[in-house]
Amino acid sequence: MIVLSVAVVLAICAGVTLAGTWAIERGYPPSGRFVDVDGGRLHIMEMGPSDAPPVLLLHGASGNLGDMRLALGDLIAARYRVILVDRPGHGWSDRPDGHDDASPARQAALIHQALVALGVKRPIVLGHSWSGALATAYALAYPDDVRGLVLLAPVTHPWPSGIGWINDLIATPVIGPLIAHTLILPAGYFMLTPGVGSVFRPQTPSADYAARTGVAMLLRPREFIANAQDLAVLKDFVRAQAPHYAELKMPMAIIAGDKDPIVYTDIHSRAIAAQAPQATLTVLPGLGHMVHYAAPGVVMKAIDDVAAKAAR
Numbered sequence: 649m650i651v652l653s654v655a656v657v658l659a660i661c662a663g664v665t666l667a668g669t670w671a672i673e674r675g676y677p678p679s680g681r682f683v684d685v686d687g688g689r690l691h692i693m694e695m696g697p698s699d700a701p702p703v704l705l706l707h708g709a710s711g712n713l714g715d716m717r718l719a720l721g722d723l724i725a726a727r728y729r730v731i732l733v734d735r736p737g738h739g740w741s742d743r744p745d746g747h748d749d750a751s752p753a754r755q756a757a758l759i760h761q762a763l764v765a766l767g768v769k770r771p772i773v774l775g776h777s778w779s780g781a782l783a784t785a786y787a788l789a790y791p792d793d794v795r796g797l798v799l800l801a802p803v804t805h806p807w808p809s810g811i812g813w814i815n816d817l818i819a820t821p822v823i824g825p826l827i828a829h830t831l832i833l834p835a836g837y838f839m840l841t842p843g844v845g846s847v848f849r850p851q852t853p854s855a856d857y858a859a860r861t862g863v864a865m866l867l868r869p870r871e872f873i874a875n876a877q878d879l880a881v882l883k884d885f886v887r888a889q890a891p892h893y894a895e896l897k898m899p900m901a902i903i904a905g906d907k908d909p910i911v912y913t914d915i916h917s918r919a920i921a922a923q924a925p926q927a928t929l930t931v932l933p934g935l936g937h938m939v940h941y942a943a944p945g946v947v948m949k950a951i952d953d954v955a956a957k958a959a960r
Contacts (some may be wrong), residue, residue, distance in 0.1 A: 756790075846909075901927075
C-alpha cells in the first residue's frame with residue numbers, strides 16, 4: 649500500500665513537472681538565435697554594433713544568459729559587440745553529449761565552434777562564478793583567439809567544502825533523474841526566492857530579478873540535471889587546470905567582493921591573480937558574489953582596461 653501511494657504521488661509530481669516545464673518555456677521563449685555545433689545547437693544573443701570589439705559574456709551556475717544580459721548587456725553594448733550564450737544544457741542550449749558536456753573544457757570547445765560560425769574573432773571573454781573555470785579553459789585552449797579575460801567572483805581553484813547535498817543527489821545516476829523529473833519543480837517554486845537572495849547576500853536582488861532573468865528555467869529537469877553535473881565535475885577540473893594559469897599571457901582583470909559567501913575570494917581570485925602574469929585584482933569591500941550587479945561600472949572599466957592593454 650505504501651509503495652502504491654508513493655508511486656501515485658510521484659506520478660502526480662511528474663505530471664505537475666511536465667505542465668510546469670511547458671509553462672516555464674512558454675513564459676521564457678528564446679530571445680536570440682540558434683547556432684549549430686557538434687551534435688546540437690547553442691542559443692546565442694547578440695547586442696551592440698557588429699563591427700565593434702567583441703565581448704563574450706558567460707553566466708555562472710543555476711542560470712542562463714538572462715543574468716548577464718540584465719546586469720551588463722545594455723551597458724557593454726554601448727561600445728562593444730556583446731555575445732551572450734546559454735551554456736550547454738542551460739537556457740535554450742542543447743547538451744549534445746550529456747554528462748560529458750559538464751566539463752568546462754568541453755563547453756569551451758562548443759562555444760568556440762559557435763563563435764567561429766558567427767565570425768567572432770578574438771573576444772574579451774568575461775566569466776562569472778562557475779564560468780571563471782570556463783573562461784580560463786577557453787583562454788588556455790584558444791590563447792591566440794582571446795583578446796583578454798575579465799573574471800567576476802570566479803571559480804579557479806579547488807575548495808574545501810562540497811557542492812550541496814541536492815546537487816550530489818541529482819548528479820547520481822538513476823535516482824537523480826527520477827527526482828529531477830518528479831519533485832524538483834514542485835518544491836523548487838518555494839525555494840527560488842530564498843535561493844536568489846542567498847546568492848546576492850549581503851546585497852539584495854531587485855524584486856523583479858527572477859522574472860526578468862528566467863531563473864525558473866533551472867527547475868526544468870534537463871537543466872537541473874545539467875547544473876548538478878556541472879557542479880559535480882568542477883572541483884576536479886580546476887584542480888587539474890590551476891597549475892596552468894601562468895600560461896595565460898593575455899591581459900586579465902579579476903573582480904571579487906570581500907564578503908562573497910559563495911566563491912571565497914582568498915581561495916580563488918587572489919590565487920589566480922598571483923599566478924597569471926598580466927592579471928590585476930580588484931577586491932570590493934562589502935560586496936558579495938553578484939559583483940556584476942553591485943558594481944557594473946567597475947566591470948565596465950575593467951573591460952575597457954583589458955581592451956586598451958590588448959590594443960597596445
